Amino acid sequence: MISFENPIFLILIPIIYIIIKRYGKGSLLRSLEILLIIFALSGFQIVSFSDRINVFFLLDQSASIPSWEREKAISFIKESIKYKKSYDRVGIVSFGGDTNVEYDLSENIDLSSIMGIKNPYFTNIEEAVNNVLGLKGKDTPARIVLLSDLQENAGRIENLLGKLKEEKVQIDIFPLNTSFYKEIGIEKIQNPEMVHLGQVFPVIIRIKSYGVKNAKLRIRFEGNLYTYELKDLKEDNIFSFSLTSQKTGLKEIEAEILSSDDTYKENNLYSSYVYVQGKPKILYLVGRGFSPIFPQALITQGWEIDFDYPKYEKISIIDNYQAMIIDNVPASDISLDKMDLIKRYVTEKGGTLLILGGDKSFSAGNYHGTPLEDILPVTLKPEQILKKSNVAIVIVLDASGSMGSYSGGEAKIELAKESSQLVIDLLEEKDYFGLIAFDHSYQWIVPLGPLSDKEKASSLIYKISPGGGTALYPPLKSAGEALLRVPLKSKHIIAITDGQTEGGDFYNLIRELAKNKITVSTIGIGEDANIPLLKDIATWGNGRFYHTWNIRNLPQLLLSETKALLRSNIVEKRFVPQANLEEKEELPPLEGYVLTSSRYPYPVLLSSPEGDPILAKGQFGLGQVIAFTSALKSYWGREWLSWNKLGSFFSQMLRESIPHQISEVQISIREEGGKGIINLIYTDKKGNYINFADLKYKVMDMEGREFSGNMIQKSAGNYEGTFPINGLGKYQITVYEKEKIITKVPWMFGNSPEFSSKKFNNNLAQKILSFTSGKLLSNPSDVFRRISYKDAERKNILPILLITSLILFLLELFLRRLKEIKEIILNLFGKVKITEDQEWYKEVERKILEEFKGSPSPSMLETVSLEMRARMFIAHLKEEERKKKEKK
Secondary structure, three states: OEEEOOHHHHHHOHHHHHHHHHHHHHHHHHHHHHHHHHHHHOOEEEEEEEOOOEEEEEEEOOOOOOHHHHHHHHHHHHHHHOOOOOOOEEEEEEEOOOEEEEEEEEOOOOOOOOOOOOOOOOOOHHHHHHHHHHHHOOOOOEEEEEEEOOOOOOOOHHHHHHHHHHOOEEEEEEEOOOOOOOEEEEEEEEOOOEEEOOOEEEEEEEEEEEOOOOEEEEEEEOOEEEEEEEOOOOOEEEEEEEEEOOOOEEEEEEEEEEOOOOOOOOOOEEEEEEEEEOOOEEEEEEOOOOOOHHHHHHHOOOOEEEEEOOOOHHHHHHHHOOEEEEEOOOHHHOOHHHHHHHHHHHHOOOOEEEEEOOOOOHHHHOOOOOHHHHOOOEEOOOOOOOEOOOEEEEEEEEOOHHHHOEEOOEEHHHHHHHHHHHHHHHOOOOOEEEEEEEOOOEEEEEEEEEOOOHHHHHHHHOOOOOOOOOOOHHHHHHHHHHHHOOOOOEEEEEEEEOOOOOOOOHHHHHHHHHHOOEEEEEEEEOOOOOHHHHHHHHHHOEEEEEEEOOHHHHHHHHHHHHHHHHEOOEEOOOEOOEEOOOOOOOOOOEOOEEOOEEOOOOOEEEEOOOOOEEEEEEEEOOEEEEEEOOOOOHHHHHHHHOOOOHHHHHHHHHHHHOOEOOOOEEEEEEEEOOEEEEEEEEEOOOOOEOOOOOEEEEEEEOOOOEEEEEOEEEEOOEEEEEEEOOOOEEEEEEEEEOOEEEEEEEEEEOOOHHHOOOOOOHHHHHHHHHHHOOOEOOOHHHOOOOOOOOEEEEEEOHHHHHHHHHHHHHHHHHHHOHHHHHHHHHHHHHHHHHHHHHHHHHHHHHHHHHHHHHOOOOOHHHHHHHHHHHHHHHHHHHHHHHHHHHHO
């Protein structure tokens, strides 16, 4: 059977009739060419039909499906596939709040690796079915086997029922049961959006309970914990109480429900927020060389500041503050636990952190490898090198068998050699360098010593060949022993490996090296490297740990580490910062800074003339971090401390970063159909609605994912925006008008409709089955029963039509020019033969004359006679050749 995709072009066929009638039989070939081109334009296809069945299994992986029901569904799929014919095709799609195509249509699939979905907190059947319609191909009949409880809470499958008939799709349903034995969760917290300082305000907590009678409720607010025992719970419960705020700013009300009978814990924690009007508060960590001028400038801008001194005990109540400033505090003065609190304050609570530089801050304060480094908008490994003193570096290089394998077309060991060469190029003659290659044993390839002959060191490195196992401890020990004898202060070991090492007392070895001021950094390559051990070695050895999946990154990593070892932490010189701000500001000069580099994608707002960051800002989770790498101290920032705009400059940045709400804006966020709905009412100070405002919004979740869009006006002063909900947790919503922030508030999605105890949705099942002529399945053998639609396979022969048309065109051209081509060939052939004859006759004539000239000198008569005889002989030969040619 044939068909045409664009039959409109068939109206051109009468052109062929006109050509044949006008030019007769001689135009048949040309007519055939035109016919083939018309068929190509019309989308000529050959259609064949088969009884092949295309089946898509749609597996519900939302949170409402218990693990045992999911296993039952997978077992049903496995049993069903046993009944398929060899040419039947199967696809598998997992769905919940999002969709994941596990397998596209294929005659063979592997059920051992079903990946699942990212967002199990919704059930969106409509999106999953739409995905299948896009996969199966136009007019290809298919059967969808829907393995679900059909408790959809995002999208509506009913929107697609009409389209399914058009697309020749039948839906069968294998019912799954939502059977929670016992479940309890917080459904919602209700409280006023804004209160005044000291005001008593009500809080209402709604709790859903299925079979759980007793539970404990914990409320956290402003550092206080309130605990309540809940008895005789029903399905719907309302718990009311009152709170009073003693602190200003945006405050979190956190509620947690506890029960040993609970099935799911994900919906046990919920947060709400209240904005307490008053002065915003800053927690100020006082560090080395403290100057009160800067905090006093902030106070004049309307900030309230609490100072905290070493031991920094107020970090434990950091949630009471809208912002935090760390002023030249070394990492050794803040415990790792407190650093973790600061990090969570930024990423989870939406707090703002300003870190000021100085001689004990950033890399000069040893922030490497701490939780603070994770949330810096700059990197502590600067690009440029400022040599501070001569160094001794030993590279401990893995040369085991695995390093001989190939990655991206190159052997790992070859790239490792090239990387070591880069280190040599960076060092000077008075620097010490050594390289140990190791497998199950080790060897000093380049003995440790001054790098006076770089070429010799390079040639030794290129002789390394891989082989054997991996034993890191002995070469590390040998490197340390050699460095102890070096008469330099700066000593470093860089260990590179791609495998699991044999055991050894690494802790005591590395700590002993650290006591002797020998640092150890590690680079792990690939998934087989012992990452936990390498991390520990770098931590114990006061070094840095790097990990890469791609061996091609090794040269850059080794180069970066070497630069970090060579460079100075501090640059001291007078300069005027270069501004990258929207509003240009005339800035006073600075006289020094801690050397860092920009960190993608965070913007650098102020930089040095060399491009080093002076002021940078970045979003981390829900909060923001501002890094000022110079110091507001007399030794670097003397003129900044006397600048009359010092307070307003930093105050503006802090106010833009902290969560806040203004009285002219009323904002609310809710979940609806798997999406977040932002509703905003915008008025002026007199309460008049502001219409046609250019409002934009940005939403950030705790994973750092960002979504932005335009607010749409729905009615007078009322604007709305939507964003995807990717999971449970906290979100930060910021609304802008012409790039100016007008409100910035957090919101929590803490409970999903997936945790509601509901049974299989039989009403929706019957509606789907009746519209699509499907079946409620219980027997796996029914899945591949014959379908009423035939599977049509269309073969597009456009290339064949075009190629054939081209061949016919060339053939026609050849036939039209055949006579001329024949004449050209004959003329060419004749000229060649004449030339060949002439050459042959000349050769014969030459031989006869040479024979004649070589004989003894005859008389005149004999001479004439011989010449005449030669000419006659040649003429005779030519005549014979002429006669042969005529006969041919």
